[in-house]
Structures are given as C-alpha cells and as structure tokens.
Amino acid sequence: DAGVTQSPTHLIKTRGQQVTLRCSPKSGHDTVSWYQQALGQGPQFIFQYYEEEERQRGNFPDRFSGHQFPNYSSELNVNALLLGDSALYLCASNLRGREGYTFGSGTRLTVV
Amino acid sequence: GNSVTQMEGPVTLSEEAFLTINCTYTATGYPSLFWYVQYPGEGLQLLLKATKADDKGSNKGFEATYRKETTSFHLEKGSVQVSDSAVYFCALFYGGSQGNLIFGKGTKLSVKP
Numbered sequence: 001d002a003g004v005t006q007s008p009t010h011l012i013k014t015r016g017q018q019v020t021l022r023c024s025p026k027s028g029h030d031t032v033s034w035y036q037q038a039l040g041q042g043p044q045f046i047f048q049y050y051e052e053e054e055r056q057r058g059n060f061p062d063r064f065s066g067h068q069f070p071n072y073s074s075e076l077n078v079n080a081l082l083l084g085d086s087a088l089y090l091c092a093s094n095l096r097g098r099e100g101y102t103f104g105s106g107t108r109l110t111v112v
Numbered sequence: 113g114n115s116v117t118q119m120e121g122p123v124t125l126s127e128e129a130f131l132t133i134n135c136t137y138t139a140t141g142y143p144s145l146f147w148y149v150q151y152p153g154e155g156l157q158l159l160l161k162a163t164k165a166d167d168k169g170s171n172k173g174f175e176a177t178y179r180k181e182t183t184s185f186h187l188e189k190g191s192v193q194v195s196d197s198a199v200y201f202c203a204l205f206y207g208g209s210q211g212n213l214i215f216g217k218g219t220k221l222s223v224k225p
Contacts, residue, residue: 004155033212042116042201042215043156056212090155092210092213099144099205101213105155 004104006091013081016084018111021076025093026102031055034066035090037106043090048101049074050096078109079103114139118183118216125192125223133187133219135202143204145161145169145178145185150199152176159200169187192223 005024013019025032031050035043045058050066068074072093079084088106119134120180147159147169160169165180175190185202203218 034217040218042217043211045214048212056210064163097199097208097211099146099161099211101158101205103156104146 004091004093004102006089006104006107008107009105010038010108010110012112014112015081015083017081018077018079019081021078021089021091021107021109023074023076023091023093023104025072025074025091027101029071029093029095031094031096031103032068032072033092033094034074034076035092036060036092040088046076082112083111085109114143114204114206114214116202116204116214116216118142118200118219120217121199122221122222125221127194127223127225128191128225131187131189131192131221133200133221134201135185135187135216137183137185137202139183139204139206141206142180143206145176145201146205147174147176147185147187148201148203148215150201150218152198156201161223190196192221194223194225197221197223 007022033048034046037043047057052068063079066078090106091104092101093100115138126151144163148156150157160171162169162178179200199218201218
C-alpha cells in the first residue's frame with residue numbers, strides 16, 4: 001500500500017518564478033494538508049483541502065495557493081518566489097476529521 | 113490560540129543514557145497529542161500518540177503520558193541508541209472534522225557511541 005507520494009523531491013528556482021509541487025495521498029485518504037518546514041524549524045500549516053476545496057488556511061500569503069483533484073491528489077502553487085520560501089514542503093493526508101496523518105518525504109525547494 | 117512548546121536542542125547523549133524531551137501545550141478543549149520523528153533527509157514518522165488525559169503512548173521504547181493538569185506530554189526513553197539520533201517533534205491535533213496538526217519547533221537528538 002503506497003503511502004503519500006510527493007514530487008519532485010528537489011527543486012531549484014529563481015526569485016520571482018512560480019513553482020508547482022504535487023502530492024498523491026495515501027490510498028483511502030480524502031484530505032490533504034500542506035506544511036512548510038524551514039531549516040531548523042517545525043512544520044507550519046499552510047492549508048488543507050477536502051472535496052476539492054480549501055477548508056482551512058494557516059498564516060500564509062495569497063502567493064500560496066492549491067488545488068485538489070477528484071482523485072484526491074493535490075498541488076501546491078507558489079507565485080513570485082522569495083528567498084524566504086526556501087524550505088521543505090511536506091504533504092500529509094488523512095481521512096476527514098481523523099487523526100491518522102501520513103506524511104510524504106517532502107519536496108526540498110531552494111530559491112536562489 | 114493553540115500552540116506547542118518543546119525544549120530547545122540540540123540534546124547530546126551517550127548511548128544507553130536516559131532521555132527526556134519536554135513538551136507543553138496550550139489548547140482550547142482536549143486535543144490529541146503526538147510525537148513525530150524525522151530522520152535526516154526524510155519526512156515525518158509518527159512515533160506515538162495519546163488521545164485523552166492520563167493515556168500513555170509508547171513505541172520502540174519511547175513513552176509519553178498525557179498530563180492534563182500540567183498540559184504536558186514529555187517524551188522519555190530509558191536507554192537511547194545511536195540509531196535514535198533524529199529530530200523529534202511534539203504536536204497536537206484539535207478541531208475534529210476541521211482539525212489539523214500543530215507542531216512544536218523540534219528537538220534535535222544526537223546519541224554518541
């Protein structure tokens with residue numbers, strides 16, 4: 001049973017560019033959450049998707065947006081990249097309202 | 113608001129030493145509490161959890177007890193191994209169907225042979 005799959009694993013972008021990160025949830029899960037983990041910090045909640053809609057959002061600017069598809073997979077888009085957006089981006093899936101989160105291995109984004 | 117505070121690291125121990133990593137939380141209501149572990153270059157793995165007061169979570173020799181009176185969930189292990197070297201995150205889950213995980217900043221543990 002595949003867990004959470006994220007792609008790509010590593011990415012280097014230039015300031016001002018846009019990036020799209022992808023996540024396939026664990027089989028049987030219907031909710032996807034995205035987290036940003038800066039170096040040496042704990043994961044910070046970006047937003048959560050369920051039934052193809054953003055249900056909750058953390059304290060992140062509108063440059064961060066997302067999407068969920070009918071097969072529950074999700075994308076995270078970041079526009080106008082800043083150096084400070086460099087981080088590990090983690091995707092987690094769960095069954096709506098349940099505590100059993102499964103995390104992917106993350107996408108390491110470096111903005112230069 | 114809801115938050116998690118855990119002891120600053122890094123923590124360096126010799127093999128077979130006793131480990132404690134402190135974690136306290138602030139939450140409205142009664143959250144579930146978790147410890148996650150992150151090995152170098154990897155994502156997060158659930159280590160243990162407790163869903164109500166006085167519950168004890170345990171796994172791989174690690175233990176933590178949900179203490180409502182002190183709003184704490186300290187992680188302990190009686191005898192650490194080199195392979196336990198990792199970053200440990202305390203987290204809480206609140207909000208039911210609207211819930212999400214809130215993490216502490218993490219504590220890096222290094223175990224020397």
